[in-house]
Amino acid sequence: MRGDSRPVQCCVARMTKYNASIQSTLRQNLLDWFDSHQREMPWRSEKSLYRVWVSEIMLQQTQVVTVIPYFERFLERFPDVESLAEADEATVLTFWEGLGYYRRARLLHQAAKTIVSDFGGQFPKSFDAVLGLPGIGRYTAGAILSIADNQPLPILEGNTIRVHARLAGVTGDVQKSGTQKSLWSLATSVVDPERPGDLNQALMELGSEVCTPKKPQCGSCPVHGVCNAFQTKRQLELPYSSKKIRLTPINESVILIQRRGKFLLRQCLDGERWAGLWDFPRFQTDEDGLHSDLEAMVHASTGLSVEIRDTGWSTRHGVTRFKIHLRCWVAEKVQGRLRKTQENIQWVDRHKFEDFPMSVTGRKVATELDSLITSQALFP
DNA sequence: AATTCGGGGCC
DNA sequence: GGCCCAGAATT
Structure with a gap:
C-alpha cells in the first residue's frame, strides 16, 4: 500500500485500519514496553471492576497525578458499590471537592444506586449494560471491561487519538465525525486478543509519557518504526484540530x-x-x-x-x-x-x-x- | 455538530 | 497565557 510514487499523505489519510503486519508489531512492542515501563497506580496494583470504574470516572479529562490522591481517599471512604450507593450525595461531593466536573460524582453516585437496585450490587459485565449506566460512554465502558475483565474492546480518548493519528498519519480534523470514525476503526483493529486491557493501557501510557503533544520522545518510542508521522516528520502537526479554545x-x-x-x-x-x-x-x-x-x-x-x-x-x-x-x-x-x-x-x-x-x-x-x-x- | 462542565499540569 | 488532560450529557 505504501511506498509507491503517490504522495504519502494521500495514501495514509485513507488508511483506517492497521494491516496485519503493523498490528502484530504494535501489540508485541507495546506490550513489552508496557511490562517494563508502566507507572504504578492504585487501581492497577489491586484490580476490580469497582476500582477501575471509579478510577475511569475520575480520569475523565483529568490527569493521573491529579487523580491518585482523590482515588485513595475516595476508596477508603467508599470501598465498594454498596457503601457508595448508601451515601448522601453531599458526602460524595465532599470527597470530589476540588476535582472538578462535579456532574461526574453525581452520575457516579446515581450509577451506584442503579447497580444495587438492578444488578444486585455487582458491577455488570455486559458492554451494553455498562454503557447504559449514567456517566459512562463508549470510551469508559470499553476501558473498564477491557482493563478489569480483559474483554477485547477498543478505547479512544485524548492520548490514543494522538497516538493513532500519528501512527497512521490521520490528517483530518479530529473533531469531525468522519475522523472520529477512522480513529475508532484504527483502535478496533489493534485490540489485542490476549491482553486487551494491557494493550489499551499501553496505548494511553505511551500517549501520556512518550507520544506527548509538544515534545514527543520518538527516540525512545517502542513503535516509531511503524509510525507514519515519525517517518514523515509530522509529529508536531498531528493530530490536527481546527477548534481553538476560547476563554x-x-x-x-x-x-x-x-x-x-x-x-x-x-x-x-x-x-x-x-x-x-x-x-x-x-x-x-x-x-x-x-x-x-x-x-x-x-x-x-x-x-x-x-x-x-x-x-x-x-x-x-x-x-x-x-x-x-x-x-x-x-x-x-x-x-x-x-x-x-x-x-x-x-x-x-x-x-x-x-x-x-x-x-x-x-x-x-x-x-x-x-x-x-x-x-x-x-x-x- | 457545538456547548457545557472545573481544575490543574506544563511549557 | 495557551494548550492539554484515560469524556459524557445536553442542546
Whole structure:
C-alpha cells in the first residue's frame, strides 16, 4: 500500500485500519514496553471492576497525578458499590471537592444506586449494560471491561487519538465525525486478543509519557518504526484540530454575610456552575468588580436585607474557560430575617465550613476567612 | 455538530 | 497565557 510514487499523505489519510503486519508489531512492542515501563497506580496494583470504574470516572479529562490522591481517599471512604450507593450525595461531593466536573460524582453516585437496585450490587459485565449506566460512554465502558475483565474492546480518548493519528498519519480534523470514525476503526483493529486491557493501557501510557503533544520522545518510542508521522516528520502537526479554545471572561463577586458569628452559604442549583456544591452568595459585577446596587442584588437572591460595609479585599482565581475576578464584601449588619426561598441557604459557623462540599473559590475564601475578617482594610 | 462542565499540569 | 488532560450529557 505504501511506498509507491503517490504522495504519502494521500495514501495514509485513507488508511483506517492497521494491516496485519503493523498490528502484530504494535501489540508485541507495546506490550513489552508496557511490562517494563508502566507507572504504578492504585487501581492497577489491586484490580476490580469497582476500582477501575471509579478510577475511569475520575480520569475523565483529568490527569493521573491529579487523580491518585482523590482515588485513595475516595476508596477508603467508599470501598465498594454498596457503601457508595448508601451515601448522601453531599458526602460524595465532599470527597470530589476540588476535582472538578462535579456532574461526574453525581452520575457516579446515581450509577451506584442503579447497580444495587438492578444488578444486585455487582458491577455488570455486559458492554451494553455498562454503557447504559449514567456517566459512562463508549470510551469508559470499553476501558473498564477491557482493563478489569480483559474483554477485547477498543478505547479512544485524548492520548490514543494522538497516538493513532500519528501512527497512521490521520490528517483530518479530529473533531469531525468522519475522523472520529477512522480513529475508532484504527483502535478496533489493534485490540489485542490476549491482553486487551494491557494493550489499551499501553496505548494511553505511551500517549501520556512518550507520544506527548509538544515534545514527543520518538527516540525512545517502542513503535516509531511503524509510525507514519515519525517517518514523515509530522509529529508536531498531528493530530490536527481546527477548534481553538476560547476563554470567556467573567467578573463575579462573592459576598460575606455574617450574623451572630455565622456566615451565609448557598447551595449551587442544578444547571449552574458547581451544581450541588456550596458557595458564598455570588453575583455578576462589572469589569472593576463593582456593582451599582449590590445590596439590592443580595436582597434579590437571598431574601435578606444587608448593609454593605466595606470593599477592602480582592483576589483573583483563574479557571480554564473562565476568568473569575473575585472580590469579597463583608456585610456586618443584617437587618432582615432568614426567609423561605427557592435557594438552599444556610447560616454556617466558620469552623463548620469543612462539612460542606465547596467550590474552589468558595473554599479559598473560607480558608482565608480569619485573616479577611480581622483585616484592618475591612474594619478600619 | 457545538456547548457545557472545573481544575490543574506544563511549557 | 495557551494548550492539554484515560469524556459524557445536553442542546
